[in-house]
Amino acid sequence: MGENAGRDVELTLERMAHGGVAVGRLDGRVVFVSDAIPGETVRARISDDRKKSFWRADTVEVLEPSEHRRPHVWSAAGIENPPGRRAGGAEFGHIALAHQRELKRGILVEALQRMAGLEVDVEVEALPGDDDRGGLGWRTRIRLHVDEEGRLGPMAARSHTVIPVTDAPLATDAVQAATPFEERFSGFDTVDVLVPNGSDARLVIGEQKPTVIHERVGDRSFALDDTGFWQVHREAPATLTRAVQDAVDVELFDPRAGNLDLYGGVGLLAAAVADRFGPSTRITSVEADPRATDHASENLAEWLGAGAESGRVDRWLRALQERTAGDRSPLDGATVVLDPPRSGAGVDVMAALGRLAPAQLVYVACDPVALARDVALAEAHGYRLARIRAFDLFPHTHHVEAVATLIRD
Incomplete structure (x- = not known):
């Protein structure tokens, strides 16, 4: 310094x-x-x-x-605490909930204008129940770190300092009740607490071997590892299921095409597409984590045309290109859903999709800047942003989720 x-x-x-x-x-x-x-x-x-x-x-x-x-929703994170001793993970907790969404909207709109040259009108939509709860009680899983005395807490922002806490107000009541705030966990680095919608509460202490849990979304149950990725907001899986179903342009959807769900996890969004378009839908989920792929295969088993393959998305698409024979692309007429990590899909993946030329892309994004960059990359390959919605999946944080439809002209 x-x-x-x-x-x-x-x-x-x-x-x-x-x-x-x-x-x-x-x-x-x-x-x-x-x-x-x-x-x-x-x-x-x-x-x-x-x-x-x-x-x-x-x-x-x-x-x-x-x-x-407003007074901060989490006393451990308020400015009454010295800088460097404020709990991270609720950086918008001092802002009225409606204004948080307006700020997130502005970031998304500005990113699309600056990076993709697009003027969009979008609202950041609240998830069911959040306004009634003041944006609290939505996290179905939390990760806490362990300090030198064995106490649990988040890290301070941009720091490796653990801030011991006795509550976690963004977590659901069930998660808070299951969190052993008063216990000591010396010898471990992290403690995960989760209460799935379909399984009992559990702790994952340190590097435990994963075990299988089930998450229920509507009438459907998804198998996954307790250490695996799942949307943390209690309403996010159902909200994104509906949003992706609505984002697909029905006139462009061909159930017999080589439809894809990239970065597919355990198959949540592939199932959303198959549910929307019926039992004859052909769709392949592609996911780098082989255990998640195994779960996706199980979760998609009821659809004869649905399946899951394990592989890094960029390499998988490259191999698909190399197998292409003649002038017809294997993604001709296809719909591609992609839900990349926070860093986005990036140049290689967007270029590969541009060359393979599916009919439409449904892009689920948790980072507005990465989304705007990838929209600009898609535009260079002949796609236009047809519609976009945004959702407040992470109240009292700066994060915002968006679902965009890109159509090839």
Whole structure:
């Protein structure tokens, strides 16, 4: 750190940046400020001055508060705690819920305009029950870290410091009840607590061997590992199922084409497509984790045309291209659903899809900047953004989910 680290400065915040930090300026330099809201004037403490182009700071006092400021929903994360001792994972917890969604909408709209040259009108939609609960009680699974005394807690933002806590208000009541906050777990790094919708509550302590659980979505049950990926919001699997079903352009969908669910996990979205278009639907889920692929095979077994293959998506698509014979693409007329990790699909995958030329892409994104980049890449291959919806799958955090339909002109 340089000589400015630890210095207190007064800043007026201009806008919200991607990542949940507000933007201020100090002598022309950009300063990213945590725990602040655009329009506020705050006293902030410089935490990182190593970059020439920007610094980071933490709010320590609000001098002129926004009308949207609220007492933080998690006392362990509020500005009453010293910088560096604030629990991470609820960085929007000091902002009124409706305004959180407006800020997320702005980030998504700005990313699409800046990176893809698109002007879009989109609303960040609340999930069922969240407004009634004040955006609390939605996490069906949490990961807590273990400090040097064996106590449980999240890490502070941009830090490896564990903040011991006695509650987790973003978690469901069942998860909070199952979390052993008072116990000590010396010798372990992490403790996962989950209460699946279809299985009993369980703890995963350290690097335990995975065991199979079941998650229920509507009338359907999905097998998966307790250590595997699953949407954490209690309503997210059902919401994304409906959103993907609605996002598919029916006029372009061919149940006999080589339809794909890329980054398919245990088959949630492949099942959504097959449920929507019937028992003759042909769709293949592609997933890098072989155990998830095994579960997807089981979860999709009722559809004769559905299956799952294990492999890295970029390599799998490359192999598909290499097997292509003649002028007809194996994805001719196909619908491709993709739900990549936060980093997005990226250049290689989007280029491969561009060459294989499916009829439409349904892109499920948890990062607006990665989505905007990939939309721009798709546009270079002749696709246009036909529709987009956004969902507040992560209240009191800066994260937002989007479902976009890209159609080949």
